[in-house]
Amino acid sequence: MSLPPSSPRTRSSSSSSYASSATSNGTGVAISSGSKNENVLVAGRVRPPSASELSKHGSDIWETDTILGKLSLNSEYAVQQKKQTPEYTYDAVLIGSDNRLLYDRCVRDIVRSTMEGYNGTVFAYGQTASGKTYVS
Numbered sequence: 001m002s003l004p005p006s007s008p009r010t011r012s013s014s015s016s017s018y019a020s021s022a023t024s025n026g027t028g029v030a031i032s033s034g035s036k037n038e039n040v041l042v043a044g045r046v047r048p049p050s051a052s053e054l055s056k057h058g059s060d061i062w063e064t065d066t067i068l069g070k071l072s073l074n075s076e077y078a079v080q081q082k083k084q085t086p087e088y089t090y091d092a093v094l095i096g097s098d099n100r101l102l103y104d105r106c107v108r109d110i111v112r113s114t115m116e117g118y119n120g121t122v123f124a125y126g127q128t129a130s131g132k133t134y135v136s
């Protein structure tokens with residue numbers, strides 16, 4: 001078995017970094033995905049709406065396409081709030097509360113790479129209460 005290098009290396013052909021980016025309005029927290037050909041990948045996770053958000057808006061204000069990795073504001077909400085409805089595309093979009101799925105898709109490869117001596121960073125970015133520290 002070979003030992004890891006004494007100083008961290010940077011992996012150029014597989015995922016060694018994790019970055020995230022937040023959606024607005026506190027309903028999203030972003031998580032990175034683990035494609036094999038990119039160094040920096042970005043993903044978003046939309047947390048379930050809270051009871052107070054549901055009573056205020058009636059439904060989730062985000063529309064998600066977890067297959068194509070797309071996020072956009074619910075059009076009714078956008079009209080009501082006079083907001084535009086841009087569509088955001090990420091390397092991955094996740095919904096719900098399954099942290100194991102999130103870990104498997106977005107974090108595990110990076111953790112394993114660091115154990116081989118590669119540099120790796122995982123971070124969650126998002127406004128307060130968007131779900132960065134949520135544990136189930």
Ligand SMILES: Nc1ncnc2c1ncn2[C@@H]1O[C@H](COP(=O)(O)OP(=O)(O)OP(=O)(O)O)[C@@H](O)[C@H]1O
Pocket residue numbers: 029046047048096097098126127128129130131132133134135
């Ligand atoms: N994926 C999720 N499924 C269910 N509940 C969630 C999820 N994400 C967040 N929540 C709930 O939403 C609330 C806010 O989440 P959390 O504390 O993780 O936010 P945060 O981004 O870490 O906030 P802060 O920046 O203020 O520390 C908590 O009550 C948490 O349980």
